[in-house]
Amino acid sequence: MVGKRHQELGLTDAQVLEMYKTMLLARRIDERMWLLNRAGKIPFVISCQGQEAAQVGAAFALDKNKDYILPYYRDLGVVLTFGMTATEIMLSGFAKLEDPNSGGRQMPGHFGQKKNRIITGSSPVTTQVPHAVGVALAGKMEQRDLVTFVTFGEGSSNQGDFHEGANFAGVHKLPVIFMCENNKYAISVPLSKQLACERVSDRAIGYGMPGYTVDGNDPLEVYRVVKAAADRARRGEGPTLIETVSYRLTPHSSDDDDRAYRAQDEVAEAKTKDPLLTFCSYLKAVGVLNDVLEREINDQIISVVDKATDYAELAPYAEPEHALKYVYEKE
Numbered sequence: 001m002v003g004k005r006h007q008e009l010g011l012t013d014a015q016v017l018e019m020y021k022t023m024l025l026a027r028r029i030d031e032r033m034w035l036l037n038r039a040g041k042i043p044f045v046i047s048c049q050g051q052e053a054a055q056v057g058a059a060f061a062l063d064k065n066k067d068y069i070l071p072y073y074r075d076l077g078v079v080l081t082f083g084m085t086a087t088e089i090m091l092s093g094f095a096k097l098e099d100p101n102s103g104g105r106q107m108p109g110h111f112g113q114k115k116n117r118i119i120t121g122s123s124p125v126t127t128q129v130p131h132a133v134g135v136a137l138a139g140k141m142e143q144r145d146l147v148t149f150v151t152f153g154e155g156s157s158n159q160g161d162f163h164e165g166a167n168f169a170g171v172h173k174l175p176v177i178f179m180c181e182n183n184k185y186a187i188s189v190p191l192s193k194q195l196a197c198e199r200v201s202d203r204a205i206g207y208g209m210p211g212y213t214v215d216g217n218d219p220l221e222v223y224r225v226v227k228a229a230a231d232r233a234r235r236g237e238g239p240t241l242i243e244t245v246s247y248r249l250t251p252h253s254s255d256d257d258d259r260a261y262r263a264q265d266e267v268a269e270a271k272t273k274d275p276l277l278t279f280c281s282y283l284k285a286v287g288v289l290n291d292v293l294e295r296e297i298n299d300q301i302i303s304v305v306d307k308a309t310d311y312a313e314l315a316p317y318a319e320p321e322h323a324l325k326y327v328y329e330k331e
Contacts, residue, residue: 004286005220009227011060013288019060019219020283021297023052023276026077028298028305029086033093033108037254041313042093046109048076050249051181053275055151056081057219058179058244061226062149068135070119070128070150073109074181078151083116086304090312097318103325104318126156129165129178136174136239147175147233149226154243155186157200163207166241170207175233177226178241181216183248188261204241216244217275220282249274 006016030049036042048055055077062069064082071078076089088100095104101112101120112120119135121128132150139146156162157180169176180200184191197203204211210232214221222244229240247270251258258267283289 005282006286009220009224011220011223015060016220016283017288019056020279020289021301022056022080023077023219023279024297025086025301025304026052026055026080027276028301029080029089029308030076032305032309033090034250034254036093036309042108043095044107045093045254046073046107047248047250047253048074050247050270050274051183051216051244052077053219053279054179054181054216054222054244054246057222058149058151058226058242060219061223061230062147063230064117066145067147067149067230068117068119068132070121070132070135070148071111072121072125072128072151072153072156072181073111074153074183075111075151078149079111079113079116079118082118084111084113084118086308087311088113090308091315094312094315095317096312096315097322098315103322105323126152126159126161128152129156129161130168132176132178133165133169133174136169136176137172140172140174145234147177147230149177149179149230151179151181153186154180154182154184154191154200155189155194156180157203158186158194166203166207166209166239169239170209173236173238175236176239177229177233178239179226180241180243182243182245183216184245185248185252185258185262187252187256188258190262200243201241207239207241209239209241211241211243213243213245216246217273217278219275219279246275247273 026048030047033045037045055075059078059081069082091099092101093108101110111118128150132148136148186194199213201211201213212225214225225242
């Protein structure tokens with residue numbers, strides 16, 4: 001039996017099994033939404049497949065009762081960890097009135113839920129970064145024990161919002177964790193045509209913060225680095241830039257054909273390193289999981305996704321007048 005790495009990180013068997021369940025739930029929801037899209041029942045999907053380990057590993061390292069998350073559109077694993085449910089995700093996919101993110105107004109992936117400390121993002125990419133810095137500044141001014149955690153793709157790390165936010169956070173030593181989920185492609189643009197430097201994390205030195213590049217397929221390694229960054233932020237030592245390297249296993253979105261810009265044998269090779277498979281293998285090797293329990297967990301999760309789908313499909317749409325709510329001030 002291999003050594004229990006998770007115990008060295010202070011994680012129990014129950015906690016890493018919960019990590020696996022959350023990763024699997026994210027995958028099964030994502031897969032179901034692709035089927036619903038292809039069936040013409042929901043309009044759009046932007047996928048988390050291949051990035052679940054980074055998302056769940058990072059979110060488990062945060063304090064759900066204190067910290068604020070500002071996720072980007074792929075971060076299904078992050079928001080599920082912070083308390084969003086499969087039913088709520090499906091309500092968003094179907095654009096129903098009960099969608100907690102926007103009441104059916106926004107496209108899927110625009111996560112926002114006050115009770116779970118999930119701050120909504122905007123459609124232009126990377127705008128969540130200066131928002132995270134602002135929340136961290138407010139927390140510091142109010143002397144509150146909080147960390148803000150913001151994610152973005154490697155393409156977003158080229159936007160001005162990232163650089164301005166990172167610079168401000170570095171100057172003022174704000175409790176922010178910047179996590180770049182590098183999945184190798186900014187829509188159709190490969191990493192080699194996005195960055196002149198070798199790693200996104202190389203940019204950290206320009207803003208006076210440490211930068212780390214980690215294996216995004218390893219939830220335990222992501223947990224370790226994010227936990228250290230959160231502890232550092234709580235000590236008043238400022239922000240950290242973390243780059244998790246994984247691979248986007250699907251097209252950019254349901255409207256994209258990735259065959260136009262990447263070889264399918266490259267995708268097939270990446271699937272052999274699927275974090276769900278590798279983490280499952282680790283859990284079996286250390287005796288936390290076995291074949292019987294794996295099947296039971298999968299069956300339970302499929303049941304949850306089935307019920308969420310049925311509920312959301314039958315839920316009511318908003319009335320047309322709802323489109324005017326929160327738009328104009330009433331005297």
